[in-house]
Amino acid sequence: MTLKEIASMAGVSVATVSYVLNNSVPVSAETRQKVEKIIKETGYRSNILAKSLRKNESRLIGVLVEDITVWHTAYIIDGINEIAEKRGYHTILSNLRLLSKIESQFDHISIFQKDIEKAEDVLAGMQVDGIIYVGMHDRKINNVLHDIKKPVVYCYCYTGEEGSSVRYSNEKTAFQLTKKLIDLGHRKIGVINGLEGSEPASLRFQGFAQALSEHGIQMKEEYVTTGNWKFQEGKEAALKLLTLSDRPTAIVAMNDEMAVGVFDAARELGLEIPKDISVTGFDNADIIHHLSPKLVTVERPLQEMGYRSMEILLDNIAGISKEDVNITLPCRLTEGDSVGSILI
Amino acid sequence: MTLKEIASMAGVSVATVSYVLNNSVPVSAETRQKVEKIIKETGYRSNILAKSLRKNESRLIGVLVEDITVWHTAYIIDGINEIAEKRGYHTILSNLRLLSKIESQFDHISIFQKDIEKAEDVLAGMQVDGIIYVGMHDRKINNVLHDIKKPVVYCYCYTGEEGSSVRYSNEKTAFQLTKKLIDLGHRKIGVINGLEGSEPASLRFQGFAQALSEHGIQMKEEYVTTGNWKFQEGKEAALKLLTLSDRPTAIVAMNDEMAVGVFDAARELGLEIPKDISVTGFDNADIIHHLSPKLVTVERPLQEMGYRSMEILLDNIAGISKEDVNITLPCRLTEGDSVGSILI
DNA sequence: TAATTTGGAGGAATCGTATGAACGAAGTAA
DNA sequence: TTACTTCGTTCATACGATTCCTCCAAATTA
Numbered sequence: 001m002t003l004k005e006i007a008s009m010a011g012v013s014v015a016t017v018s019y020v021l022n023n024s025v026p027v028s029a030e031t032r033q034k035v036e037k038i039i040k041e042t043g044y045r046s047n048i049l050a051k052s053l054r055k056n057e058s059r060l061i062g063v064l065v066e067d068i069t070v071w072h073t074a075y076i077i078d079g080i081n082e083i084a085e086k087r088g089y090h091t092i093l094s095n096l097r098l099l100s101k102i103e104s105q106f107d108h109i110s111i112f113q114k115d116i117e118k119a120e121d122v123l124a125g126m127q128v129d130g131i132i133y134v135g136m137h138d139r140k141i142n143n144v145l146h147d148i149k150k151p152v153v154y155c156y157c158y159t160g161e162e163g164s165s166v167r168y169s170n171e172k173t174a175f176q177l178t179k180k181l182i183d184l185g186h187r188k189i190g191v192i193n194g195l196e197g198s199e200p201a202s203l204r205f206q207g208f209a210q211a212l213s214e215h216g217i218q219m220k221e222e223y224v225t226t227g228n229w230k231f232q233e234g235k236e237a238a239l240k241l242l243t244l245s246d247r248p249t250a251i252v253a254m255n256d257e258m259a260v261g262v263f264d265a266a267r268e269l270g271l272e273i274p275k276d277i278s279v280t281g282f283d284n285a286d287i288i289h290h291l292s293p294k295l296v297t298v299e300r301p302l303q304e305m306g307y308r309s310m311e312i313l314l315d316n317i318a319g320i321s322k323e324d325v326n327i328t329l330p331c332r333l334t335e336g337d338s339v340g341s342i343l344i
Numbered sequence: 345m346t347l348k349e350i351a352s353m354a355g356v357s358v359a360t361v362s363y364v365l366n367n368s369v370p371v372s373a374e375t376r377q378k379v380e381k382i383i384k385e386t387g388y389r390s391n392i393l394a395k396s397l398r399k400n401e402s403r404l405i406g407v408l409v410e411d412i413t414v415w416h417t418a419y420i421i422d423g424i425n426e427i428a429e430k431r432g433y434h435t436i437l438s439n440l441r442l443l444s445k446i447e448s449q450f451d452h453i454s455i456f457q458k459d460i461e462k463a464e465d466v467l468a469g470m471q472v473d474g475i476i477y478v479g480m481h482d483r484k485i486n487n488v489l490h491d492i493k494k495p496v497v498y499c500y501c502y503t504g505e506e507g508s509s510v511r512y513s514n515e516k517t518a519f520q521l522t523k524k525l526i527d528l529g530h531r532k533i534g535v536i537n538g539l540e541g542s543e544p545a546s547l548r549f550q551g552f553a554q555a556l557s558e559h560g561i562q563m564k565e566e567y568v569t570t571g572n573w574k575f576q577e578g579k580e581a582a583l584k585l586l587t588l589s590d591r592p593t594a595i596v597a598m599n600d601e602m603a604v605g606v607f608d609a610a611r612e613l614g615l616e617i618p619k620d621i622s623v624t625g626f627d628n629a630d631i632i633h634h635l636s637p638k639l640v641t642v643e644r645p646l647q648e649m650g651y652r653s654m655e656i657l658l659d660n661i662a663g664i665s666k667e668d669v670n671i672t673l674p675c676r677l678t679e680g681d682s683v684g685s686i687l688i
Numbered sequence: 689t690a691a692t693t694t695g696g697a698g699g700a701a702t703c704g705t706a707t708g709a710a711c712g713a714a715g716t717a718a
Numbered sequence: 719t720t721a722c723t724t725c726g727t728t729c730a731t732a733c734g735a736t737t738c739c740t741c742c743a744a745a746t747t748a
Contacts, residue, residue, distance in 0.1 A: 050704035074418045231634040287631045290575040357698045394734035
């Protein structure tokens with residue numbers, strides 16, 4: 001069913017039908033009714049591809065994700081799609097599968113860079129009106145998108161210079177968590193940092209360190225440990241911290257999985273949370289929801305980041321805003337009983 | 345940059361450039377080189393929209409998911425996308441957000457049905473070549489896709505009659521789990537079933553019941569409990585089972601979250617797993633990876649279901665297969681120490 | 689030498705839609 | 719009556735690619 005067919009059935013020209021559909025030019029009530037009747041009867045749906053070709057805008061947004069199976073990326077995508085849908089856009093999803101590749105290949109970054117460029121190339125062929133890049137890889141200039149001058153928004157954790165971005169505040173949030181412990185009287189605070197070289201890890205640690213220094217607390221070297229974000233290394237780090245002769249009264253684990261490791265270590269050592277040791281996590285992952293006592297952790301504004309990314313991108317496409325926008329969203333600290341106060 | 349521009353730069357006709365790009369018609373080596381040189385220099389990329397319009401195939405697949413944030417749907421999408429990419433297709437993702445809607449609206453099904461139809465309508469406008477529907481809603485005939493005669497594959501848990509489908513075996517897997525316990529000597533087996541009215545719950549229970557009956561074990565009413573898939577109700581059900589005067593020696597929890605509830609209940613009661621009570625789960629969720637002892641559970645072939653769905657769909661589109669295909673994939677039982685043998 | 693085949697390239701129609709320009713009929717003003 | 723708007727509609731072209739058909743020149747055959 002095409003415009004032409006509708007037109008001949010209604011006894012009008014294709015132009016008129018098009019005007020009726022788009023309300024772009026006034027049409028007499030009589031003609032409109034006649035056309036709309038036929039459209040309803042036939043269940044006609046305009047061919048968006050043809051429309052896009054003609055109007056030179058696809059109303060298609062490319063969503064390029066580093067790995068759809070991690071970081072709860074699905075929530076970000078959900079947010080992105082919700083706004084897209086509301087504003088009459090569609091998303092086409094391209095998954096770089098970064099993590100599985102890193103496991104199996106040697107030269108990460110260069111391969112990765114090539115993958116991104118290939119994906120962008122393909123998306124560009126699809127005539128996307130813009131791209132949202134979800135991940136934390138700090139890309140250098142000279143990417144394909146830059147060449148073809150389509151707007152890009154970096155979403156999640158990007159701290160590079162070029163382009164618009166939406167991220168959440170690792171540093172400020174870690175600061176708040178640490179400050180919360182300090183305000184409760186803790187002075188001996190251990191930390192289990194995330195994987196070295198990871199952007200979130202270094203940002204979170206930065207916030208932690210700043211909180212200590214702003215409160216005049218000296219960071220003790222033996223209180224600083226590192227894990228690979230996983231349960232096992234979190235537990236090992238916790239065991240190390242908790243068996244120190246002068247053990248800390250609180251441990252800041254830089255993600256939830258390692259925090260669960262702390263719980264496990266504490267139980268093994270017969271220490272009670274929060275009486276003997278306070279614990280905080282990060283990410284609000286599923287794995288902590290049945291912990292007892294309830295873990296104080298941090299909820300990242302995932303869906304919200306999707307919303308904002310898409311809104312910024314669409315405003316940019318519509319020409320409403322032309323300069324780069326860089327947003328850092330706050331996280332929400334969750335209620336919990338895994339931290340307690342210290343009598344001073 | 346268009347075909348026409350390339351053609352004039354290379355001093356040939358648009359037809360020739362098109363032949364070079366598609367290898368559809370033999371072109372002299374000389375001409376080919378000349379054209380390819382220009383294409384490389386200009387970084388020309390053909391406009392897929394125009395191509396689709398002309399060829400009347402979009403190479404676009406609509407992926408309609410009931411809720412992208414549950415059931416690890418992301419892995420299915422990953423599988424779908426991997427095949428799509430390999431075969432030169434793109435996916436456009438549409439999320440029905442079913443769960444959040446069910447929480448906030450009264451008349452689930454009718455609203456849901458309308459949402460599906462609207463989403464399909466939109467996808468049809470995008471001229472998708474086919475649709476993969478990811479979810480477990482048993483749709484009635486008369487959907488939009490049916491009207492416009494595009495192939496559909498139902499993925500995940502669909503047990504309806506019409507159309508192709510790819511699912512995993514709830515019933516057979518629950519049977520295997522239960523049989524495993526029986527083979528270890530267990531005769532007093534408790535069960536924590538999932539949410540009533542849920543398709544997976546009833547299928548899993550069916551497999552459980554069949555295993556008992558095939559081994560001549562009478563199902564005791566007091567050993568059958570139900571939870572809402574959540575930790576809390578799993579724990580409550582476990583407490584009920586474990587405080588029976590003649591308590592079961594094993595508990596089949598129909599998902600992992602409830603199995604964690606069993607672990608918690610056992611600890612509270614001072615029972616040891618697997619010495620005093622054997623436990624199995626279902627889903628291989630993140631939350632169990634740090635349990636001790638390691639939980640015997642079931643890994644669903646999520647990515648594989650994505651692969652197969654897309655392959656079936658594309659074969660159907662290509663006309664390779666015309667009849668419906670219905671596949672049920674097996675699950676993998678994981679190794680673990682949460683089950684032990686009973687001396688008979 | 690004339691007739692026929694063949695390989696390579698170009699012309700032009702086409703896909704479904706949008707839209708500026710042109711047009712006809714009515715209404716208004718002079 | 720004539721000229722000029724105004725409103726509603728149609729014509730014709732363009733968007734960028736594919737592909738059928740035609741055409742030409744060189745090669746082959748009679």
